[in-house]
Amino acid sequence: MDEKNRDRAIVEAEFLDLPMIPLRGLSVFPNMVLHFDIGREKSINALEKAMVNNQYIFLSSQRDENTDLPTTKDFYEIGTIAKIKQMLKLPGDSIRVLVEGICRGKIAETLFEVPYFKCRVKPLPDDDKANDDSEAEALMRTVLGSFDEYININQNLAPEVFASVVTIDSPGRMADMIASHLEIKIEDKQAVLELLDQKERLKKLNSILLKEIEILNIEQDISSKVKSQINQNQREYYLREQMRAIQEELGGDESIEDEVAGFREKLEKLGLDEKITDKIEKEISRFSRMQPSSAEATVSRTYIETILGLPWNDLSEDNIDIAKAEKILDEDHYGLHKVKDRVLEYLAVMRLSESLKGPILCLVGPPGTGKTSIARSIARSIDREFIRMSLGGVRDEAEIRGHRRTYIGAIPGRIITSIKECGTRNPVFLFDEVDKIGADYKGDPASALLEVLDPEQNKDFTDHFLEVPFDLSKVMFITTANTTETIPRPLLDRMEVIEVSGYTEDDKLNIAKQYLVPKQIKENGLTKQIISFTDSGLKAIINSYTRESGVRNLEREIGNLCRKVARGYVAGDSAKVSITAKRVEEYLGKKKFRYDVIKNKTEVGVTTGLAWTIVGGVTLFIETAALPGTGRLELTGQLGDVMQESAKAGVSYIRSVAKKLGIEEDFYKKYDIHIHIPEGATPKDGPSAGVTMCTALISTLTNTPVRKDVAMTGEITLRGKVLPVGGIREKVMAAHRAGIRKVLLPKENEVDIPDIPEAVRNEMEFVLLDTVSDALKEVLVK
DSSP states (O other): OOHHHHHHHHHHOSOEEEEEEEESSOOOOTTOEEEEEEOOHHHHHHHHHHHHTTSEEEEEEBSOTTOSSOOGGGBOSEEEEEEEEEEEEETTTEEEEEEEEEEEEEEEEEEEOSSSEEEEEEEEOOOTGGGOSHHHHHHHHHHHHHHHHHHHHOTTSOTHHHHHHHTOOOHHHHHHHHHHHSOOOHHHHHHHHHOOSHHHHHHHHHHHHHHHHHHHHHHHHHHHHHHHHHHHHHHHHHHHHHHHHHHHHHTOOTTHHHHHHHHHHHHHHHOOOHHHHHHHHHHHHHHHTSOTTSHHHHHHHHHHHHHHHSOSSOOOOOOOOHHHHHHHHHHHOSSOHHHHHHHHHHHHHHHHHOOOOSOEEEEEOOTTSSHHHHHHHHHHHTTOOEEEEEOTTOOOTHHHHOOOTTSTTOOOOHHHHHHHHHTOSSOEEEEEOGGGOOOBTTBOHHHHHHHHHOTTTGGGEEOTTTOSEEOOTTSEEEEEESOSTTSOHHHHHTEEEEEOOOOOHHHHHHHIIIIIHHHHHHHTTOOTTTEEEOHHHHHHHHHHTOOOSSSHHHHHHHHHHHHHHHHHHHTTOOSOEEEOHHHHHHHHOSOSOOOOOOOOSEEETEEEEEEEETTEEEEEEEEEEEEESSSOEEEESSBOHHHHHHHHHHHHHHHHTHHHHTOOTTHHHHEEEEEEOSOTTSOBOSSTTHHHHHHHHHHHHHTOEEETTEEEOOEEOTTOBEEOOSOHHHHHHHHHHTTOOEEEEEGGGGGGGGGSOHHHHTTOEEEEESBHHHHHHHHBOO
């Protein structure tokens, strides 16, 4: 059978079982001869099978050309039955194939996919007689006209292509030939291939041609404009090069005009107040006349960039949800109920009044109690940016208000800089360690903070560098401190103090279990299957290896233990480690701290006092001795001025009631009195030990034992009155930790008892003192 008859037989067959090759980024039309390369194993197998049989193969385009291993869903059903004309093996296991399209075909069934695709294909030949009418002729002329215009615009097609198309008298074949030459997407070519009605095929092709012509016209228009712009740019470039050469001779820079134009554009977009705009515009004009390499231009450029980079109109959208805020605070912090309540009240007022005018919150408490993280949680709960600025050791007012631009290298203050970096005008701004701010010949930063923290003034805060007012009234300011004693009074007056007191042993235990242990296990690459902490182990760390009101050192020691376990695990010890009290001492060494535990119940001249330090409450044993001498008063143990005055007041009170107490009235002449408070290396001060020293001295002078299992605190007067003191919560917790269950407190401190944790309060007995005599009745053993 000759070749033509074989092709006719293929076209007239009802179904054909043919090998199939999926084509990537390519469409083959009937009556079209082209070559392509194949390299996939399945495609090569299909090609070889076709060559062995009758050289006929079915070609279909892939839906996605990036699919390397297509399945039946990844290629179109309608493709082209083609005859392989020639094949050539190329380097790299690929083959170049020359094929000729015979007719359309549709996949009726996929027979198998391995080792190649084989499909049952239904031939779909064109019926030229059915479309040989006037409408088809008109459509052919229209398409030819559009194709002629397309070739004239598209420089990639040779004019000879049109000549070859004009001679075709079959509508379907003409459409196929034109479609094969168009630079269009595979989806569009496939749409033409799938249309069996030749008139519809011509209509579809014409719409594609018109769309492509429109796109090409736009491309030409853009190209023309770009070319014109390039010519203009070349002219400007030439002129700028001439200017640059001149400016180089004068010491200038070619980019200053672009900078100035950029500055003016940004200024216009900001839409600032007229006075501020005028000032910045003057500065920009002044900058444009400067030599760019000069130091003065550097300061001016920094000023303009800073002032234009500030978030003048950018505000974070507040999302004050009290329930969400409470949940976040509870997630981040254990206990601290009073602090959380006050913070939530503050947020509630903010939501109702939509204003921040009011007191600035000042969180005061010992280190490591979570003051900074509370501020961070507030920012997270209302979806605001968070800025932290540490004031510890700040002595220069310029840190707050910036440097004046008369100085070379002048920069804005840290407040303006931080707000510029965060990009919003209403962040939560934390001033950390406000109690450690200093002052020297460079100015007083605390006084500069008065304007920042005063709601009536900060809406027009003027940084020395900016010299224009910037509104800080939308900023939520929060401060932290360890004590209020060193905060300047005018600054403290602008803040509402919230006490963040220390944690009890139970608090620390719960914090360690819920937060610190999981955090350190994760940070050290461990799991719960490798290490676990017992309550006894955590209590051992809390009591014997840390002495603090917060949990910072506790976290450090837990991390230390985790690292030691991690080292053992890496070395090959895969057994799970349980951290008990015994193992804590084994890993961390000898105990670093001890707490006083009352052993002897009574002793002459020794009383148990209570004191408050920056790391929490402690117990103090106050010892007194009366020695033959000339009436000298000796005070040892690094006592501060206030404590020394309390001791002298106690001696004077005893002299006034000596006869009543059965003490020799001239004891102050016959005896030298020595008062000592152990741990002499630790400085001590404050009025809290007044009643304690007085009681110890009376015990010595009357030779009456005093109960050491009773602790006391309170300031005394010359008339023997016991005055209230601070730190009651921490002092009582220290007494409880030392095994003391009875505490003497000034009567006016009764209001502080509810602040003591309920678990501690229920185990303690409190006696309220009005005078020293009340204390003597409780502690002297007759």
